[in-house]
Amino acid sequence: MELQKVIDERRSIRKFTEQEVDISTIEEALKDGVKAPSAHNRQPWKFKIVTSEEKNRIADILYDKTKDIKGHTGPHTSGIIKNVPALIVIFIDNDISENRDMDIISIGACIENTILSLVDKGLGTIWIGNTNLISEEIKELFKLPYETVSCLGVGYQDQFPHSRPRKPFEDVML
Numbered sequence: 001m002e003l004q005k006v007i008d009e010r011r012s013i014r015k016f017t018e019q020e021v022d023i024s025t026i027e028e029a030l031k032d033g034v035k036a037p038s039a040h041n042r043q044p045w046k047f048k049i050v051t052s053e054e055k056n057r058i059a060d061i062l063y064d065k066t067k068d069i070k071g072h073t074g075p076h077t078s079g080i081i082k083n084v085p086a087l088i089v090i091f092i093d094n095d096i097s098e099n100r101d102m103d104i105i106s107i108g109a110c111i112e113n114t115i116l117s118l119v120d121k122g123l124g125t126i127w128i129g130n131t132n133l134i135s136e137e138i139k140e141l142f143k144l145p146y147e148t149v150s151c152l153g154v155g156y157q158d159q160f161p162h163s164r165p166r167k168p169f170e171d172v173m174l
């Protein structure tokens with residue numbers, strides 16, 4: 001797909017069909033993800049692709065952690081994680097991180113590259129930040145030493161939302 005079309009057509013998708021996603025397709029997109037620039041070329045990211053029970057366990061932990069917090073979007077996000085066929089958990093490797101701000105920005109660039117590659121492959125995505133609240137629990141669940149910085153839900157979209165409004169361009173230009 002033409003890059004401009006991919007950028008224009010990307011949306012946060014919160015409803016997916018039951019069709020499974022090939023893990024190899026997600027891996028191909030992550031290979032595009034890691035082509036992103038990173039501060040001092042540290043490439044401070046790590047990924048784990050989870051499906052079925054492992055994925056649903058994350059959804060349950062998020063639900064339990066946020067269900068009693070009035071107005072919190074965690075329970076809604078938990079439902080999205082249950083519905084999406086695959087979830088990429090994205091971690092920061094704090095052992096090699098020398099400047100947290102720079103490394104988090106770098107991971108953001110990597111995530112956006114991955115998203116655009118997935119959209120180009122006909123997949124829908126949802127960037128999830130709420131899972132940062134359960135970083136410790138995810139560490140424990142997978143016995144991994146890394147901190148969760150985001151998750152990315154991936155699947156075939158079952159909704160085609162309009163573009164969400166953007167601030168007028170003049171308001172963001174100084």
Ligand SMILES: Cc1cc2nc3c(=O)[nH]c(=O)nc-3n(C[C@H](O)[C@H](O)[C@H](O)COP(=O)(O)O)c2cc1C
Pocket residue numbers: 010011012013014073077080126127128129130131150163164
């Ligand atoms: C860092 C980050 C964290 C986000 N976390 C969540 C989340 O936890 N749950 C959710 O439903 N959407 C989440 N989103 C999606 C945003 O709500 C969405 O990008 C925004 O409303 C604009 O809509 P669009 O992506 O369709 O253009 C997140 C997006 C970003 C960049």
